[in-house]
């Protein structure tokens with residue numbers, strides 16, 4: 001029987017017992033890069049290449065780092081996106097509404113709903129959301145602790161007039 005080479009692909013030390021999700025090479029705990037399963041939870045569709053939990057250094061740098069950098073930049077943009085509520089309809093009546101409304105459910109608070117809506121708008125290339133509606137309901141699963149579940153929707157749009165940004 002042939003002994004399998006289990007040297008770490010990065011530092012070459014033996015008995016590396018993790019596998020890189022992309023190249024499948026062995027990698028030791030010290031050299032591995034770990035990624036949480038919910039690292040990209042704001043994305044509408046998470047690319048398969050960033051769905052692994054263990055990477056060797058080179059695969060991480062080449063495949064995960066750029067996606068993570070863009071993701072973090074998009075979250076920062078999402079924080080500054082212009083939000084117009086349904087009650088702002090006087091201001092927004094002439095805004096374009098070509099996109100379908102996007103919806104977010106099951107968030108722990110209002111801020112997260114807005115941030116997730118904003119992120120999806122940014123991902124789709126927009127800088128604002130109109131007709132935004134935020135809702136919440138109290139839930140009491142099995143008569144135990146009561147908590148509030150937040151949801152919301154809005155239409156992504158591009159606002160060009162600096163008066164509104």
Ligand SMILES: [Zn+2]
Pocket residue numbers: 008009010011012013016027028029030031032
């Ligand atoms: Zn190593």
Ligand SMILES: [Zn+2]
Pocket residue numbers: 020021022023024025055056057058059060
């Ligand atoms: Zn690798």
